[in-house]
Amino acid sequence: MSIIKVFSVFAVLAISFFSHSVIAMEFHFTKVADKTYAYIGPLTNRTPENLGLNNNIGLVITDKGAVLIDSGAGIPSATVLEDAVSKVTDKKIIAVINTGSQDHRWLGNGYFAEKGATIYALAKTVKTQESMGAGLVDKMTKVSDIFALTKPVTAKTPFKKDDVKLTIGNTMFHVKHFGDAHFPGDAVVWLPEQKVLFSGDLIYVDRMLGVHPFSKVASWQKAFHLAEKLPAKLIVPGHGQVCDWNKARQDTGNYLDKLVKVMSVASEDMLGVDQAVADNKDWPEFKHLEHYDSWHKTILSRTYLQFEEGI
Ligand SMILES: [Zn+2]
Secondary structure, eight states, X not given: OOHHHHHHHHHHHHHHHHHTSSOOOOOOOEEEETTEEEEOOOXXXXXXXXXXXXXXXXXXEOSSOEEEESOOSSHHHHHHHHHHHHTTOSSOEEEEXXXXXXXXXXXXXXXXXXXXXXXXXXXXXXXXXXXXXXXXXXXXHHHOGGGTTOOOOXXXXXXXXXXXXXXXXXXXXXXXXXSOOSSTTOXXXXXXXXXXXXXXXXXXXXXXXXXXXXXXXXXXXXXXXHHTTXXXXXXXXXXXXXXXXXXXXXXXXXXXXXHHHHHHHHHHTTOOHHHHHHHTSOOGGGTTSBTHHHHHHHHHHHHHHHHHHTO
16 A cells, blocks of 8 residues: 555544544654754653654754654654654655664654655664564554554665764764664764764653663663763753753663662672562652653563573
8 A cells, every 4th residue: 555545544544533532732843953853752651642752853954855863653653743844844854764663763764765765774773673563563553543554664774884974965963873772773863063962762861761671771871871972962862851961861871870780789699589679669869750650660670680681
């Protein structure tokens, strides 16, 4: 089915969906630096109203066209992002760079590719996207069935290297993998001229980071500290408000440091997961983070199990 047909089916679904639903959310990009914008998603979970866009997305305007950093959680998210881009520039979206493999990082790729955009990603990112794509579409379809028509589409020619310098129009983009983190193959996009870092899910602020069974906590901690060497004036984190390194350290780096320190000792001492979680359930310095109550103990437990297995 062509994307046009897919889109018209989506439009019908969306109209019926919105007419039975609460007021639609507003999606817009905010300027963060010269020709550089960010959509800052809410700190909530995925909902039919936010269309899975509870994350941040980048937009850079080059002289050749607009470049998106990440493409949203599927066709419905891609259409609202496209609309938000059109409020900033009348240039076409000519490229999408993926920073990761979680649904809201890349499931909009197919929509933009069909309209002529080139999709860029590192081979390590694409490997995870390929293995998880179908499952992620299913997950988004549970959020709302308007995602059912989304097809996982990856970059045609992924970059084999972990550190790539890409020039699009007159703008330089560096795509870098510092280590597996929230998802295996996570990457960041560094704009050396603007000194802006789009960190993807390497950095979360204002909310708890997410550790899944396949997230690699020790590697994430190392990756964070390697990324810290970038002289970023501004960081657009994967989730939360635009920040600097101090804030990123406070909400992500320090949490990872403590997690690794505490759980490596606990697993070496063979404390057992229940005891390790009980001993660490109160970390007041991170209580301000949204979702602390629902995530912190799960993260402790998953991290202990990883260290016990020696991951
Ligand atoms: Zn995310």
